[in-house]
Amino acid sequence: xxxxxxxxxxxxxxxxxxxxxxxxxxxxxxxxxxxxxxxxxxxxxxxxxxxxxxxxxxxxxxxxxxxxxxxxxxxxxxxxxxxxxxxxxxxxxxxxxxxxxxxxxxxxxxxxxxxxxxxxxxxxxxxxxxxxxxxxxxxxxxxxxxxxxxxxxxxxxxxxxxxxxxxxxxxxxxxxxxxxxxxxxxxxxxxxxxxxxxxxxxxxxxxxxxxxxxxxxxxxxxxxxxxxxxxxxxxxxxxxxxxxxxxxxxxxxxxxxxxxxxxxxxxxxxxxxxxxxxxxxxxxxxxxxxxxxxxxxxxxxxxxxxxxxxxxxxxxxxxxxxxxxxxxxxx
Amino acid sequence: xxxxxxxxxxxxxxxxxxxxxxxxxxxxxxxxxxxxxxxxxxxxxxxxxxxxxxxxxxxxxxxxxxxxxxxxxxxxxxxxxxxxxxxxxxxxxxxxxxxxxxxxxxxxxxxxxxxxxxxxxxxxxxxxxxxxxxxxxxxxxxxxxxxxxxxxxxxxxxxxxxxxxxxxxxxxxxxxxxxxxxxxxxxxxxxxxxxxxxxxxxxxxxxxxxxxxxxxxxxxxxxxxxxxxxxxxxxxxxxxxxxxxxxxxxxxxxxxxxxxxxxxxxxxxxxxxxxxxxxxxxxxxxxxxxxxxxxxxxxxxxxxxxxxxxxxxxxxxxxxxxxxxxxxxxxxxxxxxxxxxxxxxxxxxxxxxxxxxxxxxxxxxxxxxxxxxxxxxxxxxxxxxxxxxxxxxxxxxxxxxxxxxxxxxxxxxxxxxxxxxxxxxxxxxxxxxxxxxxxxxxxxxxxxxxxxxxxxxxxxxxxxxxxxxxxxxxxxxxxxxxxxxxxxxxxxxxxxxxxx
Numbered sequence: 033x034x035x036x037x038x039x040x041x042x043x044x045x046x047x048x049x050x051x052x053x054x055x056x057x058x059x060x061x062x063x064x065x066x067x068x069x070x071x072x073x074x075x076x077x078x079x080x081x082x083x084x085x086x087x088x089x090x091x092x093x094x095x096x097x098x099x100x101x102x103x104x105x106x107x108x109x110x111x112x113x114x115x116x117x118x119x120x121x122x123x124x125x126x127x128x129x130x131x132x133x134x135x136x137x138x139x140x141x142x143x144x145x146x147x148x149x150x151x152x153x154x155x156x157x158x159x160x161x162x163x164x165x166x167x168x169x170x171x172x173x174x175x176x177x178x179x180x181x182x183x184x185x186x187x188x189x190x191x192x193x194x195x196x197x198x199x200x201x202x203x204x205x206x207x208x209x210x211x212x213x214x215x216x217x218x219x220x221x222x223x224x225x226x227x228x229x230x231x232x233x234x235x236x237x238x239x240x241x242x243x244x245x246x247x248x249x250x251x252x253x254x255x256x257x258x259x260x261x262x263x264x265x266x267x268x269x270x271x272x273x274x275x276x277x278x279x280x281x282x283x284x285x286x287x288x289x290x291x292x293x294x295x296x297x298x299x300x301x302x303x304x305x306x307x308x309x310x311x312x313x314x315x316x317x318x319x320x321x322x323x324x325x326x327x328x329x330x331x332x333x334x335x336x337x338x339x340x341x342x343x344x345x346x347x348x349x350x351x352x353x354x355x356x357x358x359x360x361x362x363x
Numbered sequence: 364x365x366x367x368x369x370x371x372x373x374x375x376x377x378x379x380x381x382x383x384x385x386x387x388x389x390x391x392x393x394x395x396x397x398x399x400x401x402x403x404x405x406x407x408x409x410x411x412x413x414x415x416x417x418x419x420x421x422x423x424x425x426x427x428x429x430x431x432x433x434x435x436x437x438x439x440x441x442x443x444x445x446x447x448x449x450x451x452x453x454x455x456x457x458x459x460x461x462x463x464x465x466x467x468x469x470x471x472x473x474x475x476x477x478x479x480x481x482x483x484x485x486x487x488x489x490x491x492x493x494x495x496x497x498x499x500x501x502x503x504x505x506x507x508x509x510x511x512x513x514x515x516x517x518x519x520x521x522x523x524x525x526x527x528x529x530x531x532x533x534x535x536x537x538x539x540x541x542x543x544x545x546x547x548x549x550x551x552x553x554x555x556x557x558x559x560x561x562x563x564x565x566x567x568x569x570x571x572x573x574x575x576x577x578x579x580x581x582x583x584x585x586x587x588x589x590x591x592x593x594x595x596x597x598x599x600x601x602x603x604x605x606x607x608x609x610x611x612x613x614x615x616x617x618x619x620x621x622x623x624x625x626x627x628x629x630x631x632x633x634x635x636x637x638x639x640x641x642x643x644x645x646x647x648x649x650x651x652x653x654x655x656x657x658x659x660x661x662x663x664x665x666x667x668x669x670x671x672x673x674x675x676x677x678x679x680x681x682x683x684x685x686x687x688x689x690x691x692x693x694x695x696x697x698x699x700x701x702x703x704x705x706x707x708x709x710x711x712x713x714x715x716x717x718x719x720x721x722x723x724x725x726x727x728x729x730x731x732x733x734x735x736x737x738x739x740x741x742x743x744x745x746x747x748x749x750x751x752x753x754x755x756x757x758x759x760x761x762x763x764x765x766x767x768x769x770x771x772x773x774x775x776x777x778x779x780x781x782x783x784x785x786x787x788x789x790x791x792x793x794x795x796x797x798x799x800x801x802x803x804x805x806x807x808x809x810x811x812x813x814x815x816x817x818x819x820x821x822x823x824x825x826x827x828x829x830x831x832x833x834x835x836x837x838x839x840x841x842x843x844x845x846x847x848x849x850x851x852x853x854x855x856x857x858x859x860x861x862x863x
Contacts, residue, residue, distance in 0.1 A: 104774070106563030107549075113563070188821050223509070223820045233686050239508030240821060252708065 063309050064088060065124040066099045067295075070111030070133070078102060080128040080293045083325050084155065084316065091319055093312050108133045112142045115149070120298035123305035126152060131198050131291045134345055138352035139196060139362050149296040150306050151345045153313045153337035156326040158246040160202050160265035160289030162280075165235050166258055168242075173262040173283050176242060177210035184212060184219040190231040190240040192249070194224045196361030201352055202265055202289030203244035204359070209285040218359040232259060246291050247274065248330030265289030270332070292334065294341065310338045370494060373721030376423065377729055382722070385420070385428040386730045390737055393435015398443050399763055403452025403572070404436040404676070404693040406770075415700070422706055423719045427726040429700065430680070433693055434486055434727065437636070437676045438734050441478045441669055446471055447760065449579045453571060453806065454636035454672035456799055457644040459579070461657060461664025468660050472742055473610060477662055478669040479738040480611035481618045483731055485670035488622035489629065489677025490727045497713070500630050501685045507631055509817035510829050514838040515631070516811035519638055519803070521842035522645035533796045541804020544569055546812070564776040571806055573768050573780040578798045580764045581785025584757050586792065608739075614666040617647055625671030629678020636675035637806055643671025649845055677727065684708050684720060 067081035078100070085098030103111040111127060119125050127149075136142055162173065170176040180187050184207075191199030200222050204212075207220060225231040228245030232253050235243050242262075243250075247270075253259045254274070263280040264270060267288050270277060280287045297309060316322055317335050326333045336344050356362045376382065389411070396407035408429050415425040440455030445462035458478065465474040492500070507515075520538060547558045548568030559565040611618070621643035628639035647667040648657045657664045676693075683694040685708070701708055706716060713720050768781045788798050815829075822828035830836055 104567075106566040109566065110563040185823055221820055221823060223817045225817070229686070233505050233682075234508060237505035237508055 063123055063305060063312055064094055064098060064126055065096070066101060066122075066126070068101050068103055068111050068115065068125060068127040070108035070127065070129070071102065071104045076130060076293065077108070077128040079329065080130070080155075080295075081126075083329075084126075084128075084295075084313075087316055087319070087321055087325065088312070091316060091321065093315060107136050107141065109136065109142045112137075112144060112148070115298050116144050121300035121302075122298055123301045123309065126295040126297055126309065128293070129296055130293050131348065132193075134348050135196075135198050135201070135352050138349040139356050146346055146349050148299050150299055150301055151342045152295040152297055152306070152310055153317070153341050154292040154294030154334060154344075155313065155317050155322065156331035157290040157292040157334045158248045158331055159270065160199075160244065160291065161247045161250070161261060161277075162203065162206065162242060162244050162263045162265070163232070163235075163250070163254075163259045163261050164242045165238070166260050168260060170242070170262065171260075173206075173278070173280065173285070176262055177207060177212075177285075180207050180220060181210050181212050184216045185221060187242060188221045188223060188240045189242050189244055190223040190225055190234060191244045192225060192227045192231060192246075195222055196352075196356045196359060197224070198289075198291060198352075199244045199246075200224075200359075201355050202287070204355055205289065205351070206263070206265070206280060206285055206287045208355075209280075209287050214358045217355065229253075235259070244289075251330070266332075290334070292336075293331065294336075307338070313337060366494060369717060369721045370725060372717070373723070373725035374729075376718060376722035377427065377725035382424055382427050382726060383729070385424055386431045386726055387733055389428045389431025390435045390438075390730055390733045393432035393437075394439035394442075394734065394737065394741075395435075396432070397436030397439020397441075397451045397455075399439075399451060399767065403440060403454075404433050405696065406767075407432045407436040408693050408696050422701065423722045425700060426697070426719065426723050427730075429697055430723060430727060431730045431733075433676060433697070434673070434730050435734060437486070437673045438479065438482050438738055440672070441482065441665075442475065445474045445478065445665070447580075447756075448583060449760065450575065453575060453802075454640045454668075454675070456575070456579075456637070456802060457640045457668035457672075458665055460644070460668075460799065461659070461661050464658070464660030465662065465665065470660065470662075473662070474665050475742040476608055476739060477611050477614065478665050479735060479742070480608060481614070481621065481666040481669040482673040482738075483735040484618045485622040485625055485673035486677050486731045486734075487728070488619075488670075489626045489674040489680075490724065490731065492626050492630075493677055493681055493727070494724055497681050497685050500681050504630055504682055504686070506832075506834060508832075509814040509821065511832060511834045511838070512631070512814040513811060513818055513829060514835040514842075515638070516807055516814065518838050518842040518845075519641060519645075519807055520811075521846055522642070522649065533794075534800050537791070537796050537798070537800035538804045541801040541806075542808040543804075544574075544801070545805045545808030548809075562776075564774065568809065569780060569805060570768075570777050571802070573777040574784045574805055575802055576764045576768055577781040577784025578788035578791075578802060580760055581781060582788030582792060582798070584761055585785060585789040587757055610662045611666070614663050617651075617663040617666045618670045620647060620650065621667040621670030622674040625674030626678040628671070629675030630681050636672045636679065637803075639675030639678075640668035640672035641803060644668040646845075649848065680727075684712055684723075 067085045069078040069081040071077040081100045085100055088094045089097045103114060105111070108129065115125070115127055134146075137144070137146055142148075162176070164170045164176065170179070176187065189200075189203055191197070191203070193199040203222075204217050204220065208214070208217065212220075223240055225234060228243070228249035231240070231243045231245060232250050234240050236258060247264060250259070251274075254261060254277075261277045263283060263285070264274070264277045265288050266279050267281060269275055269279055269282070295313065297306070301309075314335070314337055317333065323333050353362070377386070392411065393407050397403065411429060411432050415428055420428065436452065437454065440451035441458045441462065443449045443451045444455045444458040445466050448459050448463040450456040450459055462474045462478065465471060545568070547565055549556050549559075549566050556566060624643045624646060625636070625639035628642060629636065644664065644667050647663060648655055651657075651663065655661050655663060679694050683698055698708060706712070706719065764781065765778060768777050769775070791798055791801070818828050830839065
């Protein structure tokens with residue numbers, strides 16, 4: 033059974049929220065009555081819908097509880113095609129997505145592209161991290177990247193995504209920033225495990241050299257001192273207790289690798305409705321309650337909304353697409 | 364004797380009335396859920412998580428409730444395997460092989476009693492192992508890289524001929540079919556879609572539960588439709604559980620071996636309870652050789668996999684608690700629960716949360732005893748349910764199958780998958796090809812391929828990585844020895860018969 037571990041730490045809370053939600057909601061003229069989670073109950077997208085849906089109601093931003101619809105399949109492709117085909121103009125609907133969804137789009141795995149949908153906002157993010165075992169020969173990010181640039185096949189990297197997935201792509205973005213040439217990116221060895229935790233334990237067992245994944249998943253190993261963090265892929269240093277971890281930026285590599293959580297809506301939603309939805313989400317983001325929910329689930333609250341978010345999604349998709357072409361995942 | 368002190372402290376926590384009550388509820392609900400075809404430990408634990416939250420339970424209490432459900436479902440899974448020939452969950456699949464023939468012979472009560480005892484011993488062995496060796500085993504488990512896991516799956520397939528009493532060729536055909544079906548979905552390493560025919564529902568591969576319920580439950584109903592006088596266990600005397608206790612004594616060595624094998628499989632994340640019960644069964648069959656009557660209702664064929672899958676369930680808690688990595692879907696959900704309660708399982712958990720860890724361990728011991736006490740007297744009750752005439756029972760089975768499979772993903776597509784596998788199961792049975800290797804191929808094939816691909820990425824395409832460690836060489840040697848022993852034995856058997 034394919035178990036995605038990335039969203040696990042959010043599972044239980046979302047199930048709790050599920051218990052408190054009523055299913056039927058009378059249709060109102062107010063925006064946002066449905067949230068589509070393109071995954072099984074328990075995943076990260078499901079959590080995004082359930083936590084945001086519940087808060088929207090609690091904060092009085094919507095009249096009745098937001099209905100959460102689970103539509104798993106094709107890493108979000110089933111939901112994407114459903115919205116494009118049936119609910120493209122429905123301004124009551126938000127759909128949960130993340131970096132993973134945009135990566136899928138960039139690699140042509142959804143029936144459509146970024147223009148098919150309207151991108152509302154991101155509300156929080158997990159942060160990428162590059163780590164090695166505590167007795168690894170690589171003492172710093174410089175040393176690791178230097179080894180990769182010298183001989184791309186000399187380092188075995190691992191993470192929780194497949195080849196061309198986000199963990200892989202952001203590690204390569206770093207290697208490129210260190211001077212790895214585009215025709216060499218395909219030779220970097222990459223191994224996928226069923227989550228960041230298993231990848232780290234395989235590294236502790238000496239089977240792989242370095243891991244690229246989300247901080248939230250492997251925080252326990254950092255606290256126990258079993259691993260050495262070479263870089264967090266954030267623009268700014270993180271909040272305590274992770275404030276002493278070095279960012280890639282501070283070491284001279286302009287790379288940020290966020291795994292954000294956010295929403296899109298149908299491509300035919302009017303400008304006025306789109307703006308109203310963005311504003312509603314912004315009000316939610318600004319509340320102390322959201323900060324609490326996010327932090328409790330290992331997310332850093334981070335806002336990008338409206339046009340700014342739209343531009344950000346396009347930029348991410350472009351970067352992923354070009355790297356994917358270089359490593360041969362897509363033509 | 365630190366461990367003893369900690370454990371006593373743990374018992375003090377687990378014996379608090381609230382925790383004791385939760386363990387009881389968990390065990391009873393778990394047994395029931397496990398017994399329903401299609402619903403297994405994952406569903407059971409997932410169902411009760413909202414409850415744990417709504418009651419505002421402490422992490423320790425919540426965990427006690429949920430692991431009781433977990434252990435309970437592992438007990439319950441055997442019930443429908445034995446009386447209906449429909450596995451209650453994936454790990455209980457092997458129990459159908461001899462459990463159902465026993466029921467047909469009027470020894471259903473004995474099989475239920477025996478399997479309860481075997482489950483108890485398996486789970487107890489695992490819990491003791493968890494108590495004594497958790498830190499040590501972690502060191503062992505992390506030495507298993509992709510190449511070693513691949514060797515382990517090779518061992519499983521090397522023994523697949525031993526699954527059923529039928530012909531080797533047919534078992535291998537069935538396993539091959541399962542492996543082929545296992546390639547459906549996104550390529551694990553590159554994300555390229557394989558045999559999905561543009562159906563997004565197939566991107567994640569064929570759902571095991573839907574396939575399992577189809578192959579066993581639906582095909583059983585189809586056969587019944589064809590011949591209404593077909594012999595079913597429901598018309599047989601089920602007998603009482605008492606002979607079960609007696610045969611448990613006779614099967615003691617089998618149970619011991621099964622527990623050990625299952626425990627080791629459980630400790631290795633990614634191996635799990637299904638592999639545990641599978642290896643327990645096939646290795647036991649090889650071990651006994653001609654002395655066994657596996658496939659025709661040999662009690663040892665029930666004892667081995669039941670001890671194995673319950674021991675694996677306990678073993679799987681070790682990597683979950685001490686490394687924070689789940690070995691199965693169920694432990695993945697337990698892990699999520701802990702994380703959401705701000706407890707990070709990992710190397711420091713035993714030091715930081717001694718109350719929780721040792722309370723949990725003690726609760727496992729207590730829950731185990733409860734399960735045995737609950738299950739043995741209930742044999743009569745289960746038996747009565749199954750004496751219901753098949754025209755009444757089968758529609759209920761179909762109803763449960765449809766509801767259970769639909770509820771997996773709220774998807775009608777899974778129902779089509781189930782029905783397709785029902786027809787496949789029917790055809791296979793007509794051809795006398797066993798269904799179990801098909802499910803094993805489907806279940807284990809994906810992980811086997813995945814680990815091979817990982818090993819290849821690590822070595823950069825150099826095949827010698829597969830035999831580069833002592834562990835993998837040891838496993839291959841063991842597999843080869845088993846194959847050779849099987850062939851030699853067959854040759855010797857032939858000569859004996861010819862000489863007569």
